[in-house]
Amino acid sequence: MSELGEPDRLLRGHFDRAQERRYVHIPFDVPRGVRQLHVAYEYNDRIPADPLVTGGNTLDIGLFDEGGIDEGSPGFRGWSGSEKLEFTIDEQWATPPYAPGPIGAGTWHVLLGPYKVAPRGCDWAVRLWFDPGITEPSPLPPSARSNSAASLPRARGGWIRGDLHCHTVYSDGDSLPRDVLVAAGAAGLEFLGVTDHNSVRHQLAYGTGGDGLPIVLPGIEVTTYGGHWNAWGTDRWWEFRETEAPVVAATMRDAAASGAVVSVNHPKPFGPAWDYGDIAGFHAVEIWNGPWPRLNTVALAFWEERLRRGERIAAVGGSDTHQLKTPDPDARHSPRIGAPTTWVEAGPRPTVAAILAAIREGRAFVSASPRGPQLYLDPDGAGRACVEARGATGCALLLISEAGVVDASTIDADAASRSIAIPAGTHYVRAQLVDRTGDVRALTNALWAERL
Ligand SMILES: [Zn+2]
Incomplete structure (x- = not known):
């Protein structure tokens, strides 16, 4: 946002690897009479938050207003992870997920979270502008409803x-x-x-x-x-x-x-x-x-x-x-x-x-x-489990207890029911559908002993 000119506040710092995954709160003061705040930040060696990607920096950001930083504080104005390098908070509107509303005078805090820190560390800078005059982006047209x-x-x-x-x-x-x-x-x-x-x-x-x-x-x-x-x-x-x-x-x-x-x-x-x-x-x-x-x-x-x-x-x-x-x-x-x-x-x-x-x-x-597929598991009240599978033709149906697989069969009809005896002393059973590649296609919750 170079067109905004020099920022009203500039915060800078460095994280090393010892600070990885530890949040810090960076204070800054907001004067009276501000109606809009714009925040932009940057850092070196930026990589995505995806845990499979390593070797660089991922820096999360959030914002607390003069209401304070305590747990559950109403001063929490939002957290955008590492997704947005800049955002605006106005009295009337804000960049999602930030909360619009009054820009109160006092001590605010930028929340910074070095989720990943590169071997050479993370040099960061946060720039803040008061009343830069940014207009609200026009809303996107709603997508049409469908009844497919x-x-x-x-x-x-x-x-x-x-x-x-x-x-x-x-x-x-x-x-x-x-x-x-x-x-x-x-x-x-x-x-x-x-x-x-x-x-x-x-x-x-x-x-x-x-x-x-x-x-x-x-x-x-x-x-x-x-x-x-x-x-x-x-x-x-x-x-x-x-x-x-x-x-x-x-x-x-x-x-x-x-x-x-x-x-x-x-x-x-x-x-x-x-x-x-x-x-x-x-x-x-x-x-x-x-x-x-x-x-x-x-x-x-x-x-x-x-x-x-x-x-x-x-x-x-x-x-x-x-x-x-x-x-x-x-x-x-x-x-x-x-x-x-x-x-x-x-x-x-x-x-x-x-x-x-x-x-x-x-x-x-x-x-x-x-x-x-749909998979329903019910007790019969006499020590048997009733399993109903719909849309599961060709899948294996497994009934599983704390001891392992109690029963296994193949589903050969679009609507299939099984009544399966439960061994005495079983604590729970659950049902699971698995396709021929070994992937699970459906599974139920556990049915506990007192309902069997
Ligand atoms: Zn998640």
Whole structure:
């Protein structure tokens, strides 16, 4: 933004490798009477945030106003990761995901996070302009609604399908919330968990959904340097700057206590991984993130290890879709919304509360897409498991307990049912569909012993 002339404030510094993954807050003063703030930053050896790319610098940025930097502070104006090298905050508008509003006089802080630091270090500079007179970009036209979902196979009564993980321009996605919601509806989804990184500003842009569009589950992907976790059913930001496992666990417990449903996201290599070991405090594990072959077997094992210990944690899936307009160069992300799909038993009149309850209680299964396969697991009350598979012809059906595979068969009809005896003393069973290449196509949550 050289046309803006000399900045009103110039902040500079250097990070070395010892400071990697540790946030710092850089103070600056804002005088009275400012109505617009523009921020631009730069640094050497810039590389993408993708964990597969190393050897350079990735510097995350956020902003706190005069309201302060404490945990949960209303002074948090936003965090844009390393996606945007400049942004504007005006009284009336702001670059997503930043919050517009009064530019109060006092001490503000730039939040800098050296996610990756190059061997020769990171020299950074942040420039700030007061009242540069930038006009709000004109809004993009909305995309048209589509009803291509009309031909989807029906779900069992009371069950609906959705995606629990996606991104917009409010973090590192390429589309506006309304366009992501329209795309989710066109794909046949009936609910959408909206999970931009360290932001809740996207929730306002999404609205509540419904009325012919998917129901919006207001969420956030809490993005820390030791792992990511989703919270759905929350409208506030949660502490992401700390990487001490007890702090992360306490934050997850606080989010859960507030009524949110909390999941550990993509606990697998390059997910990014989950570095917090055995902390508790979450309801669910994202056992399927993006395309199945992207190391989701590791996430599935993370969940299964906890099931074997008797921890009643739910399995969920999320596409992690970032781009609708152009192909996503990051192969970890699903190329389309709803791949995978999470199906929940939310009853005849689904609400946000009913969907959250179904996830929390594990009344859910995950499958490859909104078209299926569908996989339902029910007890018969007499020691047998009833499995119903739809759209799974040619797949292997596995029934799995804490002891391993209890039963295996091949599905040879579009609508197939099995009644399978459960060995006495079994703690839980779950069902899984696997195709002939060995890829999982659908899996259920665990059915625990007292229901068998
Ligand atoms: Zn993530």
